[in-house]
Amino acid sequence: xxxxxxxxDVHVTKPDAASLIAARYDNKPDALLEILxxxxxxxxxxxxxxxxxxxKALNLSRAEVHGVVSFYHEFRRKPAGRHVVKVxxxxxxxxxxxxELADAAQKSLKVKFGxxxxxxxxxxxxxxxxxxxxxxxxxxxxxxxxxxMTPQKFDALVKELAS
Amino acid sequence: xxxxxxxxxxxxxxxxxxxVADAIVAEAASRKIDAKVIRNGSRGLLWxxxxxxxxxxxxxxxFAPVETGDVKSLFDxxxxxxxxHRLSLGLTEELPYLKNQERLTFAxxxxxxxxxxxxxxxxxxxxxxxxxxxxxxxxxxxxxxTSGLRGRGGAGFPTGIKWKTVHDAKADQKYxxxxxxxxxxxxxxxxxxxxxxxxxLIEGMTIAGVAVGASKGFIYIRSEYPDAIRAMKDAxxxxxxxxxxGRNIQGSVHSFALDVRRGAGAYICGEETSxxxxxxxxxxxxxxxxxxxxxxxxxxxxxxxxxxxxxxAVPYILAEGGKxxxxxxxxxxxxxxxxxxxxxxxxxxxxxxxxxxxxxxLINDFxxxxxxxxxxxxxxxxxxxxxxxxxxxxxxxxxxxxxAANGAMVGHGGVVVFDDSVDMxxxxxxxxxxxxxxxxxxxxxxxxxxxxxxxxxxKIVAGVAREENLLLLDDLCQTMTDGSLCAMGGLTPxxxxxxxxxxxxxxxxxxxxxxxx
Ligand SMILES: Cc1cc2nc3c(=O)[nH]c(=O)nc-3n(C[C@H](O)[C@H](O)[C@H](O)COP(=O)(O)O)c2cc1C
Ligand code: SF4
Ligand code: FES
Numbered sequence: 297x298x299x300x301x302x303x304x305d306v307h308v309t310k311p312d313a314a315s316l317i318a319a320r321y322d323n324k325p326d327a328l329l330e331i332l333x334x335x336x337x338x339x340x341x342x343x344x345x346x347x348x349x350x351x352k353a354l355n356l357s358r359a360e361v362h363g364v365v366s367f368y369h370e371f372r373r374k375p376a377g378r379h380v381v382k383v384x385x386x387x388x389x390x391x392x393x394x395x396e397l398a399d400a401a402q403k404s405l406k407v408k409f410g411x412x413x414x415x416x417x418x419x420x421x422x423x424x425x426x427x428x429x430x431x432x433x434x435x436x437x438x439x440x441x442x443x444x445m446t447p448q449k450f451d452a453l454v455k456e457l458a459s
Numbered sequence: 460x461x462x463x464x465x466x467x468x469x470x471x472x473x474x475x476x477x478x479v480a481d482a483i484v485a486e487a488a489s490r491k492i493d494a495k496v497i498r499n500g501s502r503g504l505l506w507x508x509x510x511x512x513x514x515x516x517x518x519x520x521x522f523a524p525v526e527t528g529d530v531k532s533l534f535d536x537x538x539x540x541x542x543x544h545r546l547s548l549g550l551t552e553e554l555p556y557l558k559n560q561e562r563l564t565f566a567x568x569x570x571x572x573x574x575x576x577x578x579x580x581x582x583x584x585x586x587x588x589x590x591x592x593x594x595x596x597x598x599x600x601x602x603x604x605t606s607g608l609r610g611r612g613g614a615g616f617p618t619g620i621k622w623k624t625v626h627d628a629k630a631d632q633k634y635x636x637x638x639x640x641x642x643x644x645x646x647x648x649x650x651x652x653x654x655x656x657x658x659x660l661i662e663g664m665t666i667a668g669v670a671v672g673a674s675k676g677f678i679y680i681r682s683e684y685p686d687a688i689r690a691m692k693d694a695x696x697x698x699x700x701x702x703x704x705g706r707n708i709q710g711s712v713h714s715f716a717l718d719v720r721r722g723a724g725a726y727i728c729g730e731e732t733s734x735x736x737x738x739x740x741x742x743x744x745x746x747x748x749x750x751x752x753x754x755x756x757x758x759x760x761x762x763x764x765x766x767x768x769x770x771x772a773v774p775y776i777l778a779e780g781g782k783x784x785x786x787x788x789x790x791x792x793x794x795x796x797x798x799x800x801x802x803x804x805x806x807x808x809x810x811x812x813x814x815x816x817x818x819x820x821l822i823n824d825f826x827x828x829x830x831x832x833x834x835x836x837x838x839x840x841x842x843x844x845x846x847x848x849x850x851x852x853x854x855x856x857x858x859x860x861x862x863a864a865n866g867a868m869v870g871h872g873g874v875v876v877f878d879d880s881v882d883m884x885x886x887x888x889x890x891x892x893x894x895x896x897x898x899x900x901x902x903x904x905x906x907x908x909x910x911x912x913x914x915x916x917x918k919i920v921a922g923v924a925r926e927e928n929l930l931l932l933d934d935l936c937q938t939m940t941d942g943s944l945c946a947m948g949g950l951t952p953x954x955x956x957x958x959x960x961x962x963x964x965x966x967x968x969x970x971x972x973x974x975x976x
Binding site: 324325327328330333354367370387388390392423424425426427430440441443444 | 470645686687
């Protein structure tokens, strides 16, 4: 690529996040999960348009990339809200009224697990254990762990995240 | 200068440790007190988090659980000079919960600054590795074999035998992979090691590398553990700078490099061959065995795969000798296991004890019974694929063989307590649901059988042809046990059938839907 054209291209079209991230990992196919994590971190989800870009960069078939994205629960195909709240639904949390917390969370946000609130503030996701099983029930807000949750504390959290 | 410790462990953060640390820093500053707040790992008394300690000439004293609102009064009572307060617990080391443990692996966790190499070394760190660097690979393997260490990830396979296989294999490249997927509900010991004493894991893996002749290692950490991922990456960077990783470690002929790889929310990637696929950037489809990963592992090369706790036990074994470790335990379960008391338990946390302690001693003597104060009804040991045990089996000794003989498993040492409000049919249904959600999809009994299992349990609970459906459930479980490639489908029947066996009354409630049929 000639330097001159690259410069102009950068100004008209945003450089593609997927190919930049792949390059960071030397376009190694075994780094696909790491690349997808970084992409989701930077863009908020895995855009459909990035699949062929990654396939080309890593010398994989499109089906292979698609297969990996769809296999792992962590990767999101649709944009997320400004915050992602992951509520633990596993046994130790169940033993401390985790199911009530899960129900209250869905009611409070008026969404089901996997959905985003209509104002785009919060995406609610189910996870199975956060390693916070002695301070259950637990959840993760973006990367912040929270334990000993109650429906009341959840409502307070929602208010905090909305402001 | 006064040293004040506020844990950075994510369980402590989950109940407000960051805010407490900030408040202590601010209060000390406003009172012009020369204090340093150190963010340590957790001591493991998780029901008392945030667990604040102050260093005094007599030793460290504890105040817990501290809320931000307590900070002013703590300073008023001169807690930083050893003064007493409503939250005083006295000397940390004298607390029965800690004093009655046998901490070999968790000796340092919560004591040191997790990312301080100086702390690590002054508390016995790298003694094992230094010895290993001067030994032959086969001698290291022998020491691990002597210790009787069995894999702490769940299956309990002898670690020494695994290492010997990789040691004896001829290859241009070998790998050491740490399974830090810790997907089992009720377990958090791996997480505590990574957040609270990460150099110990690095040391254990490096010893493995030296033993088998591997120059490269990976730690596969689940994405649900952002703090552990950060801590391990930082620790690897610091250890590399200090030449405890990398080329010619401490001037020896041995080189070993480590990298962290993130999982992505798939329970099945804790199964070792699925983890290998994931490490290669693929879908986590379980590989058939043979070939075993020890001979044909990551990228087709001989690979040691061990759980975090297995690697973490190795520095002690090398430093003190395999025999010292082997002296603990019972039967063929040698050494100690860091048990994790979780769920509906009053004093949840980490309890490292030699094998042979009973389930009841763990739950009652350490755990103090249920959190709600209601009678204990069921305990799930060993994660989502482990059995549900009734209160009448609390006398079971924690031992791989004793548990297996009772249709249960010790697994990764997670103990999840339920009080009498639990609905065991709902728990059995959840076991099937979890299998349906997390199945890799390769075998029909696991993929389809689990969904069928949910439907059948729904019918039983609804009172639809109960006897027939209970028999059908049994058949289905048998098919899953016999026809699954790995323990995901193969062991899901364990929680289901143990629930039916020990709590039949929950599957025999008055019929609601017979009229509708
Ligand atoms: C469904 C399933 C999930 C597993 N999850 C884990 C896990 O999260 N961590 C782990 O160390 N082992 C896990 N294992 C066990 C591994 O397959 C393997 O036995 C272990 O990592 C070997 O290390 P060890 O010998 O040190 O225990 C799992 C097994 C199965 C079948
Ligand atoms: S038992 Fe289930 S998880 Fe294991 S290989 Fe078969 S389908 Fe995959
Ligand atoms: S079961 Fe919810 S945090 Fe472990």
